[in-house]
Amino acid sequence: MSIDIGKRLKEIRKSKGLSQRQLASRSGVTNGSISMIEMNRTSPSVASLKKVLEGIPMSLSEFFSVEEQEAEQYFFTKGELKELSPAILSAIGINGNIDQVSIKQVGDASRHSLQILYECYPPGADTGKDMITHEAEEGGIIVSGEIEVTVDNQVQILKAGDSYLFDSRLKHRFRNISTGDCIIISACTPPSF
Template structure:
């Protein structure tokens, strides 16, 4: 999914919706320039900005990044190679590009077929979900399988180590950062699905 063309996808959906860049920007509460830059792949929007834009288009992040391949009826096992990569470099802003390259999010299950989002998250040293904390409807929880993670929820920051878990109201602004020198792996769940 690293070659996913965010700009082209957004432009196609916007045009299918019959909206100009200016109309979409105005309705979403973002600048026309931002929509233009995203569509030309000249900038990566913050997750908050992308959600605002997609909300106007009647679409979730999961639907936006979904490959569209139909799920097999009755399928309940998803092999590693079948997981959908959600390219964080295209949806998060961070202190630098290296922080985004160090983050991998893999989703299993299909959007619209489950009320639960499951992610296999890999944070290499320096990985960060962005300087801007984000929030969304629902609850979020997970287990640290390997390494350490600095988690900020609201005004509180905690260091989690392998074996630790978290669970919080995801309407609170939150941010994940790997400030250690080793990789961190987390298995997480959120409901309702936000990606």
């Protein structure tokens, strides 16, 4: 499922009773920037989109969550995990071969202060040479396979049973340099995407 970022921003802005000019003023961006995003004439960086959403205010997780659950759900089957779309992955800075990476979310992260993910990196999958940063802390356990994780200037190959925990504001990257899939169960707080 792909989200039309411009259409979504326009719907949310209007639902909050804001004009483009008002949102631009609140966000500290130009009116033209809001207009260009809403018409899909520009694709905002994660930093730009976060800045615009702060004027609403709204998190990236809330922005990309299009499903509303009527009742609180506490348990989820494997089939109920929500695949995060390439648009979401791109918005957080995953700029490598995102079509290969599968990241599934447990429940609706916009309703919680913790985001839990089931991640699959096939051989050659990479979050990109441009390292990722976001406002959170994250940790995970390698369930199977192995993955090269770079945090700041440290690089480590982690195998099944190994784990990681770091401040996500540090530049980081995940890259599967092995010949098999790597499965990771991870958590992020607060939810970042």
